[in-house]
Amino acid sequence: MSVRVRRVYDPPEPDDGVRVLVDRLWPRGLKKEAARVDEWPKALTPSTELRRWYHAGEGSYEEFAERYEAELAAPEAAGLLDHVRELAAKGTVTLLTATTSPEESHASVLARLLRA
Template identity: 75%
Template sequence: MSVSVRRIYEPPEPDDGLRVLVDRLWPRGLAKEAAHVDEWPKGLTPSTGLRQWYHAGEGSYDEFRRRYEAELDAPEAAELLDGLRKSAREGHVTLLTASKNPDGSHAHVLAELLGG
């Protein structure tokens, strides 16, 4: 499987493959045409409550990861995750996030779950 994580504010690269925005909210100050997003599966993003809890600094990354993985077990999210796994088996998938620290974000959790 071929999966990578990049900030959406970085310019697209020819080897990005399928570009998937994995944030619930559209990134500030970025025109949709400039983002070159192929898919935006909002059902794969952390819930608003979980996102706000984590960004408020109320818990550790490990606890965030545990809660997020539990959310990904829900039927809609699990189906979307399976679809991304299929895409990653067929070609490269780039998960896009506006997070300033992609390695400490939900995008990194998704990449690991996808085998990236």
């Protein structure tokens, strides 16, 4: 199983496998053809409230990760997480995000959960 996290603005690479956009909003200034996104499971992304709370600097990354994991336990999100886990079991999955710090974002939380 191989799960990667990359910025969606980086050019696609041949070894990306299935490219999954894990942001709720489409990245600014990026054409859909250039992004080469295979899947966009919006219900797998953090809620608007959680995203705003984290970006406002009101809490730590660790607290954000805990709250996000709790959101992922909801039935629709859990089903999508299982779907992406199945994709990863078959080959490489690249989680795409527009954030400038993927290592401290929801994408890294997802990657950790998928690798577990």
